[in-house]
Amino acid sequence: MSLLVIGTVAFDAIETPFGKTDKIVGGAATYASLAAAYFCDKVKIVAVVGDDFPKSEIEDLNNHYIDTEGLQIKEGEKSFFWAGKYHNDMNSRDTLVTDLNVLADFDPIIPDSYQDCEFLMLGNLTPQVQQTVINRLHKRPKLIVMDTMNFWMNIALDDLLATLKMIDVLTINDEEARQLSGEYSLVKAAQKILTMGPKYLIIKKGEHGALLFGEGKIFSAPALPLEEVFDPTGAGDTFAGGFIGYMAKVGTVNFNNMKNAIIYGSALASFCVEKFGTEKLRNLKPEEIAERVQQFVSLSKFEIL
Amino acid sequence: MSLLVIGTVAFDAIETPFGKTDKIVGGAATYASLAAAYFCDKVKIVAVVGDDFPKSEIEDLNNHYIDTEGLQIKEGEKSFFWAGKYHNDMNSRDTLVTDLNVLADFDPIIPDSYQDCEFLMLGNLTPQVQQTVINRLHKRPKLIVMDTMNFWMNIALDDLLATLKMIDVLTINDEEARQLSGEYSLVKAAQKILTMGPKYLIIKKGEHGALLFGEGKIFSAPALPLEEVFDPTGAGDTFAGGFIGYMAKVGTVNFNNMKNAIIYGSALASFCVEKFGTEKLRNLKPEEIAERVQQFVSLSKFEIL
Numbered sequence: 288m289s290l291l292v293i294g295t296v297a298f299d300a301i302e303t304p305f306g307k308t309d310k311i312v313g314g315a316a317t318y319a320s321l322a323a324a325y326f327c328d329k330v331k332i333v334a335v336v337g338d339d340f341p342k343s344e345i346e347d348l349n350n351h352y353i354d355t356e357g358l359q360i361k362e363g364e365k366s367f368f369w370a371g372k373y374h375n376d377m378n379s380r381d382t383l384v385t386d387l388n389v390l391a392d393f394d395p396i397i398p399d400s401y402q403d404c405e406f407l408m409l410g411n412l413t414p415q416v417q418q419t420v421i422n423r424l425h426k427r428p429k430l431i432v433m434d435t436m437n438f439w440m441n442i443a444l445d446d447l448l449a450t451l452k453m454i455d456v457l458t459i460n461d462e463e464a465r466q467l468s469g470e471y472s473l474v475k476a477a478q479k480i481l482t483m484g485p486k487y488l489i490i491k492k493g494e495h496g497a498l499l500f501g502e503g504k505i506f507s508a509p510a511l512p513l514e515e516v517f518d519p520t521g522a523g524d525t526f527a528g529g530f531i532g533y534m535a536k537v538g539t540v541n542f543n544n545m546k547n548a549i550i551y552g553s554a555l556a557s558f559c560v561e562k563f564g565t566e567k568l569r570n571l572k573p574e575e576i577a578e579r580v581q582q583f584v585s586l587s588k589f590e591i592l
Numbered sequence: 593m594s595l596l597v598i599g600t601v602a603f604d605a606i607e608t609p610f611g612k613t614d615k616i617v618g619g620a621a622t623y624a625s626l627a628a629a630y631f632c633d634k635v636k637i638v639a640v641v642g643d644d645f646p647k648s649e650i651e652d653l654n655n656h657y658i659d660t661e662g663l664q665i666k667e668g669e670k671s672f673f674w675a676g677k678y679h680n681d682m683n684s685r686d687t688l689v690t691d692l693n694v695l696a697d698f699d700p701i702i703p704d705s706y707q708d709c710e711f712l713m714l715g716n717l718t719p720q721v722q723q724t725v726i727n728r729l730h731k732r733p734k735l736i737v738m739d740t741m742n743f744w745m746n747i748a749l750d751d752l753l754a755t756l757k758m759i760d761v762l763t764i765n766d767e768e769a770r771q772l773s774g775e776y777s778l779v780k781a782a783q784k785i786l787t788m789g790p791k792y793l794i795i796k797k798g799e800h801g802a803l804l805f806g807e808g809k810i811f812s813a814p815a816l817p818l819e820e821v822f823d824p825t826g827a828g829d830t831f832a833g834g835f836i837g838y839m840a841k842v843g844t845v846n847f848n849n850m851k852n853a854i855i856y857g858s859a860l861a862s863f864c865v866e867k868f869g870t871e872k873l874r875n876l877k878p879e880e881i882a883e884r885v886q887q888f889v890s891l892s893k894f895e896i897l
Contacts, residue, residue: 375776473799474819495801496814498817507892509814512779514779547894585809587814
């Protein structure tokens with residue numbers, strides 16, 4: 288089934304203990320759509336870039352069967368740019384530059400050819416823009432997944448709460464779940480957040496895996512223990528993209544399918560962090576993904592007689 | 593099969609955001625043996641208390657089929673006492689009092705009737721005392737599990753490293769694994785620690801579960817997401833006791849049995865934190881444990897077709 292991904296398509300400059308990059312292509316919609324495209328051949332992007340964004344990069348997205356009709360190119364303007372430096376533990380980072388550029392007044396225009404989308408991924412953007420996308424779709428998608436961050440809880444909480452009422456699945460990390468709910472216990476936090484609108488909540492815990500709450504059930508997904516995390520940038524977006532891409536592939540929305548979707552999303556995220564930026568994500572073979580998923584199976588399987 | 597548990601039997605005074613206790617019975621050997629006794633009816637303690645330790649408490653251990661012949665009672669001396677206060681997040685605590693008392697010159701004497709023990713749990717104590725116990729056993733046990741902490745890495749590293757060469761399974765938390773190995777990645781940390789002596793390493797991650805490394809494999813066990821952690825004291829000792837108690841029950845040492853042992857240990861630890869001290873641990877029904885273990889099964893089970 289077709290999938291609409293909204294989010295940033297941008298330039299990143301990344302520094303980790305293993306090296307640094309010049310401006311490379313990044314952004315939530317880039318990571319999420321590249322991940323989703325491994326499962327779904329009808330991924331459509333809504334995003335905005337400046338005329339500094341290379342045509343070859345857009346063609347590369349198209350080569351991954353990602354539809355870029357909804358990618359606006361603003362003449363005479365510059366693409367969103369973020370620069371950051373990770374600390375030695377790779378769990379924290381300093382933002383060095385955030386140039387909003389074209390993102391400052393982004394109006395998400397939905398091409399007519401996108402109106403049939405049954406799955407919608409709202410990548411991390413202002414809650415107002417996320418809401419606008421939902422409102423501009425003539426038919427409500429079968430599944431709406433929303434990513435957000437603490438920044439919007441701090442400066443746009445009312446918009447965020449209004450948007451939460453319109454979605455199905457929220458993906459945030461453990462600290463954000465605690466901030467949004469005011470509860471330290473993640474079980475209590477989830478109970479509270481599930482009264483705010485979403486029917487499902489995914490709490491991302493990085494190297495500790497992820498928790499899925501919904502239908503009165505909890506699923507705990509492991510993270511693959513990695514020898515080295517090379518660059519964590521985009522791991523959360525890749526996870527979300529893999530998650531909704533898998534859901535669009537299977538088509539039926541229920542807790543069991545979401546469990547597998549989380550495993551596939553986690554598998555793609557575990558590839559993503561192995562190289563800088565989107566490099567690893569652009570060149571995976573289906574058998575590599577299948578093998579990685581089997582690692583998740585053997586990692587967490589036990590049999591109580 | 594019979595199981596020897598060495599560790600502290602002590603008094604604790606605990607303060608959490610939910611309340612506080614006067615002196616209650618605690619100590620690593622108390623928690624570990626109570627947990628192990630749910631699986632193994634031949635649990636034998638080696639520990640030391642003062643004459644302030646109530647006879648009724650020793651009888652209560654005996655009522656749980658715990659052999660206390662190796663529990664030394666020092667006339668005119670006082671039992672080990674620890675007082676601590678947990679912070680609001682329950683993940684960190686301040687130690688208010690540590691009175692070593694009888695523990696200061698603890699000489700672990702092994703009764704003859706204990707010499708047949710095939711499983712040995714070395715609760716957290718000085719590595720020197722842990723080593724003495726191994727040396728005093730005429731026959732090397734089939735499985736030696738050792739718990740330790742960062743404190744001994746700081747002040748008795750050489751003794752600790754010497755003791756590590758004599759054991760089979762080490763249980764430490766993630767920060768301790770990083771400190772002991774000098775590696776941030778837990779995979780690299782485990783690889784290094786497994787060259788130091790132990791054949792298996794269990795990394796305890798609290799609310800994030802546990803990792804088992806050994807035989808070239810990794811197992812990731814979930815933690816049960818809890819609405820409320822009432823008192824985390826003794827959770828690690830309960831986990832270790834449940835782990836080795838289950839291993840003593842099944843008798844065969846291999847990776848698959850250890851996976852289940854970790855689930856049983858985690859289940860008992862999840863009960864332990866529901867009340868102050870050892871209270872919950874003293875009154876569990878087998879069917880409660882079986883039900884809790886099933887919660888771990890449904891929490892982590894998924895099926896990739």
